[in-house]
Amino acid sequence: MDIPGPAPRADGGAGAVAAAGGLHAYQLWLHATYGPVVRFQLPGAETAVSVADPVLLEATAHLDERPERLFAFLEPLFEAGNLQVLPAGEHAPLRRLLLSVLAGRPSHERYFARFTELVTELADRWAGKAAAHEPVASQKDLTALSLRMICTYALGGASVDPDGVVAAFEEVLTEHLGRLYRVPQPGDGEERGRRARDALAYLRARVDEVIAAHRPGSRTDRSDLIGALVEAGESPARIRDTVMMTMLAAHHTTGVAVSWTLHLLGHHPEAAARVAGELDRVLGDRAAPEYADLRRLTYLERVLKESMRLYPPGPYGARLTTGALVLGDYEIPAGATVFYPFRALHMNPAHWPEPEKFVPERFAPEETARRPRLAHVPFGLGPRSCEGAALATVEAELILAVLLKRFRFRPVPGHEVIPVERFVLWAADDIRLLADPRTPA
Ligand code: HEM
Numbered sequence: 475m476d477i478p479g480p481a482p483r484a485d486g487g488a489g490a491v492a493a494a495g496g497l498h499a500y501q502l503w504l505h506a507t508y509g510p511v512v513r514f515q516l517p518g519a520e521t522a523v524s525v526a527d528p529v530l531l532e533a534t535a536h537l538d539e540r541p542e543r544l545f546a547f548l549e550p551l552f553e554a555g556n557l558q559v560l561p562a563g564e565h566a567p568l569r570r571l572l573l574s575v576l577a578g579r580p581s582h583e584r585y586f587a588r589f590t591e592l593v594t595e596l597a598d599r600w601a602g603k604a605a606a607h608e609p610v611a612s613q614k615d616l617t618a619l620s621l622r623m624i625c626t627y628a629l630g631g632a633s634v635d636p637d638g639v640v641a642a643f644e645e646v647l648t649e650h651l652g653r654l655y656r657v658p659q660p661g662d663g664e665e666r667g668r669r670a671r672d673a674l675a676y677l678r679a680r681v682d683e684v685i686a687a688h689r690p691g692s693r694t695d696r697s698d699l700i701g702a703l704v705e706a707g708e709s710p711a712r713i714r715d716t717v718m719m720t721m722l723a724a725h726h727t728t729g730v731a732v733s734w735t736l737h738l739l740g741h742h743p744e745a746a747a748r749v750a751g752e753l754d755r756v757l758g759d760r761a762a763p764e765y766a767d768l769r770r771l772t773y774l775e776r777v778l779k780e781s782m783r784l785y786p787p788g789p790y791g792a793r794l795t796t797g798a799l800v801l802g803d804y805e806i807p808a809g810a811t812v813f814y815p816f817r818a819l820h821m822n823p824a825h826w827p828e829p830e831k832f833v834p835e836r837f838a839p840e841e842t843a844r845r846p847r848l849a850h851v852p853f854g855l856g857p858r859s860c861e862g863a864a865l866a867t868v869e870a871e872l873i874l875a876v877l878l879k880r881f882r883f884r885p886v887p888g889h890e891v892i893p894v895e896r897f898v899l900w901a902a903d904d905i906r907l908l909a910d911p912r913t914p915a
Pocket residue numbers: 557558559569576624719720723724725727728731786787788790791792852853854855856857858859860861862863865866867870
């Protein structure tokens with residue numbers, strides 16, 4: 475059967491994507507119009523198919539390559555090749571190595587105290603805003619916080635100037651994402667390009683210092699990313715790339731996951747009260763959880779999952795088919811680009827009744843067991859899924875626990891929150907919130 479979709483146009487699809495306001499918005503429209511499997515044109519991809527059905531997606535779950543062209547804008551950041559599009563054979567051992575550190579408890583425990591200090595500093599600043607009756611810019615502050623966290627983590631807590639690293643990374647990212655989304659930037663383009671190159675060189679030099687400080691065999695556990703890469707015999711260029719990739723993948727995603735969650739709780743006071751009650755029960759008088767407390771915060775975990783269902787920080791993923799694929803009644807040829815439209819998938823009414831509603835109870839174990847495995851995939855799926863999922867969850871739950879123990883959040887009257895695609899699912903004009911102290915300071 476032919477896969478439904480819009481009639482081909484002479485411009486190769488560029489106009490339709492632009493008119494919708496970007497690829498993510500276009501995919502949402504396509505699925506609303508043509509159903510869960512859609513074929514569409516995309517410049518550079520002869521066949522593009524987007525699949526928003528979690529059962530049919532199973533047939534794609536083994537795919538292990540991404541289409542290079544879609545990620546080409548990141549190429550200048552890497553020396554030994556963009557890790558997101560490494561061929562499967564080269565990618566698999568690196569993935570195992572990354573998972574052995576990022577998904578392991580030793581690394582989470584090692585940085586937990588530092589992460590707690592960083593979020594407590596933010597909470598103190600927000601208490602100042604609350605006292606002055608000023609709203610907080612949650613998206614800006616939380617992405618800055620998660621960047622700080624991942625810098626600490628990726629550089630192994632080394633005594634590298636954290637402000638310098640954060641500022642350099644922001645410089646690089648603003649320049650490259652700005653080019654991708656054609657966001658107008660102040661100042662002279664050449665000057666900005668030079669500053670971004672200098673910032674990238676600065677970051678690479680900092681990673682080299684950390685590499686140089688590692689002595690072979692000096693690592694004692696699986697908590698140290700650079701140490702693990704050095705020990706595995708990876709080249710310095712590949713190690714620098716991996717640190718860049720980790721920072722890039724980690725900071726906007728984790729920050730927006732938390733700011734969207736606060737946004738939703740601001741609009742759902744009963745769910746917020748239930749989270750606060752759970753935090754009071756589990757933490758008592760303590761302002762922050764210990765690592766071991768996180769697994770007792772079961773309602774908070776459901777709230778985070780439901781928030782990432784409604785606002786998946788990475789709005790879509792993509793794969794390349796290496797052979798023909800059968801998806802129910804449809805066949806997708808080899809060499810096609812398959813899109814995973816995470817948000818459309820999470821809104822599929824066949825698996826999510828009243829999909830627009832925020833209902834954390836959907837993630838009670840018996841409810842989850844009733845749904846197909848791939849109905850909720852904010853971290854992607856298969857051999858290219860997010861290696862940072864476990865770390866991101868620890869960070870997000872810690873941040874939420876500290877902030878929600880201390881504040882009750884309310885929307886700012888008249889402030890409109892508009893989701894847009896900016897590499898992650900971003901709010902166009904931030905998510906401003908009023909943070910009312912829950913207990914007297
Ligand atoms: C809430 C936070 C996060 C979300 C929602 C998220 C989501 C995603 C998604 C959707 C992908 C693409 C998956 C696919 O194509 O199937 C991805 C890839 C990736 N993420 Fe995350 N991520 C988060 C945080 C992190 C963190 C903290 C790290 C690292 C410390 C990280 C590292 C990576 C890496 C390395 C990849 C590339 C995967 C590969 O090609 O092997 N992410 N992430």
